[in-house]
Amino acid sequence: MEPVTRLTSVELPTELVLMILKYAATPTFSQAEKYDAKNPYASALALCRVSRDVRRAVLPELLHTVLLPENRHLTAFLHALRMQKEYAQQGHHLHFEYAPHVHRIWIENIQKQALQAHWPNSVSLMAPVLLGAESFATDLSSLFLLSGCLEHAWNSRKNIALECSQLPWRTRTLTFSHVTFLTPQRPLGFTPQGRAFLASISHVVSLSHPQAAHMHLLHRNVGLLGPGEHILPPWMMQTSWNSFTALATISLAVPHIELPVGASTFGAANMPVQLLTFPSSAFPRSRDHFSQDDVQVTISHTRIHYCSACQDWEKAWAFGLCD
Template identity: 30%
Template sequence: MGPDIDFPFSDLPIEIILTICKDAAQPTFSQREKYDIKNPYSTALSLCLVSRLVRRIILPDFLHTILLRRHHSLKKFANALLMQKAYAEKESDFFFDYTSAIQRMWISNAFDYFVYAEPRPPNNARFILFMAHFFSSKTDELRRNISVLLPVILAATELAVDRRHLRLVMRSVQDAWSSRTDLNVGGHSSFPGKTKNLTIIREGDDLDTWTGQNPDFFSDEIKESVFLASIPHLTHLIDLAEESNTFRGISHGVHSPGNSLFFWRKDTTWAYMKSLETLSVVYPHLPPLHDLKSISYAAYATRGIDLHVERLTVSAALYKQDPDSFPWGPPWFPVTDPGNKRIQSDGVSFEVTRDKTYCSQYFCSWEKAWACGLTDG
């Protein structure tokens, strides 16, 4: 055995060093890691401090998928964009065009109180009053921050957002579109939004109860929304706590998807999306209740468990022709093995993910699975 060779990292060619930094900066959205202990962006943030060259090399991958999932996250990101605007005005080397890098964005803090996997807050009058006051006091600030984020939001091809933030996005887009400001379109008449898949996080609907808002209160805005009218694909992420058991029977041929997807028919959002081609719902693959060998329901409800995920997709054009008589079957979808997809000629497809997702009925949101591409299919 020869002597140990001391080969300093700094002696590597610059191309190799930058490649290593670029790979190390890739955010990992592990289902197992607690983001509040290990921020998925922490390595990239540290590497941004190494040098301006390293920062410029890693920013595109760093910014590809952005998760704004805490009350303070959206404000901090808005401040970062304002800082970039200041850099641009000063022609600083630190300027970087975020809109060219960001492809996917998650905006929802509905589960901010689940940081340490605490139980759902009680549904009592005192708590609802507190939450109504809290969100009311934050609305003006949220509107300002959303307006700052607007160019980035419109440049993202994938947007996941709860209904409360979606309404703010719709309002901001409509105001900007009316005056053609902050959209970088000048005198052009075509809407510049690039969003291909809008994912609505149904967990955010709980905020309607806390704030006393009716989900249909914004129906007129929905009808007029140029933002919604431009989107071809809509996906629902169900509320795991309230709706996951409802979907168990679909994949086992017990229930028709049409019965379990009643909320689609009463949801006014997608009905006015003029460019809509498909609408999908994503939910956990739950076996029959009596099948205790394959899953512990106590673990699913409390600690979490690895589960395959099902995705049901419907042709919006065919569904709109006659919603009451839409051909969901028969026979309804038989049991589908993981990694397989079934497509019916009448505009319905059903698939089960090949890989499992870590789901907890009461302590989990979808953002980690979404960041890994859960709704991209």
């Protein structure tokens, strides 16, 4: 029996070890499995248990992009924020301020009644995190949470007499998923803080609704749309873009469809993401379709799962393909 070869241990500088661990902890969001089967944050969470120093090095990587696609995820995140608040009050060594490290956040499928019992507390906890992120993605049914956070931050700003201070949010990119007809003006445009928020946004992204993408497939298949033509979502045609006074670009993310379209595509398929970006001044406000020649086109190598009833936009957004 041959002897077991022993590896010589190498002493590495602490700074280099932490850099390696931070790299290992960074979620890629590009794995093929569904996130319920393979948590993209699993490596970071495991490394957080190694030591206090490793935890502090890894947490910023874990928090950079936060995905809260269902009530249970938001509830768990709120629980973590409450724990951090208690740690801060106790001067506990586990205290870590989340808000400065959250740069992108996705919140979807949230039901207000699930938060009703702890609504004021939930808003005060979420406001610094949500409004501190440069990029926010949501569906319109979850905009009540954004509205509540804006109201909380606006009132806090007034209460401390900072009328001439900067706006109490950093959000510049606003992404909407699964939107049909309701426009952002409906929930946000009726309050001074909502109007100020819309006026500060520089980039708006629409992730195509499954029904719209399916109709696009049908139109392409029968020749009603050419290879370089696209239909605008109804909400984008109905939105008063004059409210977005700082808007520089508007993007539409759609599945990249190549002709001929096979019959299987109408059931389910994995397709690359195509991002169509307009300068706001060139956005086609007076017609319901446009040519691909009018926009900047980016096609990703990472694919989303498409079917006539659902699209897996969460991964494409998390991977940074839609910003």
